[in-house]
Amino acid sequence: MKQPLGVILAGGKATRMGGGDKGLLPLGEGTILDHVMARLSPQVAGMALNANGDASRFAALGVPVLTDSIEGHPGPLAGVLAGLDWAAGEGAETIVTVAADTPFFPCDLVPRLQLAAEGMAQPLALAATPDGRQPTFGLWPVALRDDLRAALQEGLRKVVMWTDRHGGREALFDEAGEPFFNVNTPGDLEKAQAMAGGGA
Template sequence: MKQPLGVILAGGQATRMGGGDKGLLPLGPGTLLSHVIDRLAPQVAGLALNANGDPERFGHLGLPVLRDSVEGFVGPLAGVLAGLDWAAGQGADTIVTAAADTPFFPADLVPRLLLAGEEMSEPLVLAATPGDKRGHLRHPTFGLWPVALREDLRAALAEGLRKVVLWTDRHGGREAVFPVTTFDPFFNVNTPEDLARAETLL
């Protein structure tokens, strides 16, 4: 399989941080987003950013900025679809998504997702961490997605589907389970307190 393209999902509204672009908040010497880019870029064949509004605010990054093709902030699946449409134009088979507010996700995210998707004709894998008795905790903004299913996803969004796992389960999606050591690698920054914690973890 060809190396996937990477898409960073930054389309949320960051209401708990007072609005604006969470990814542009400072963290250490960079921003939340710069840490995500530094982790994902070496693992993929190319990188784009999914964000709505004026793309110029991300101009300094030198990345393609993909807006949702579905209006009204319908959640991460709209960003996944925007990424799949972009990847189709690049001749890619798959994309891997990562959230713009999760600066410590695993440095082996992509190889482990690819390993979990081996032998799937349409590889569809979500990252997960060990959970409780009910099973693993899935992280729906971190996944491997096949370009071949983009029209199916477009139709599902048009029908009102919003929950990532409902769509991935429909297509036999798998999980790649990542260990949790001193902290959850998929810890994401939602509040000012989370940002302070991220500074400490950095």
């Protein structure tokens, strides 16, 4: 399976952090997004960021910024679709998505997602922990982008409803710790600072 393109999903409104871009919050010697990009970059053939509003605020990152093509903040699936449309233009077959507020996701996320999807005509897999699926961490086939577009236009918003429809599989991450710990609140950011300092 060819190396996928990576898409960082940053389209949320961050209401529990008081709005703004969670990914641009400081973490360690950089930002949360710096940590996310450093983890994702070695695993993918190229990266883009899905975010809405003024793209110039992310100019320093040096990656394409993709906006949702579906109006009204329909959630992460709209970001997946934006990534698939971008990847189609790049000639890629798959993308892997990660969340912009989850700085410590596994360094072997992509190969494990690909392994879970092995043998599928349309590789589709979500990361999962013993607590359930992680719907913003997935491997998505470019070939299904028009199907996803139609589903979104019909009002579908729940990631797992769409992945289940296409026989999506799970890649289980059951190692110790919190591999998909995400920053939602100021308290979470404090915890992330401690985790970053400890070399998480």
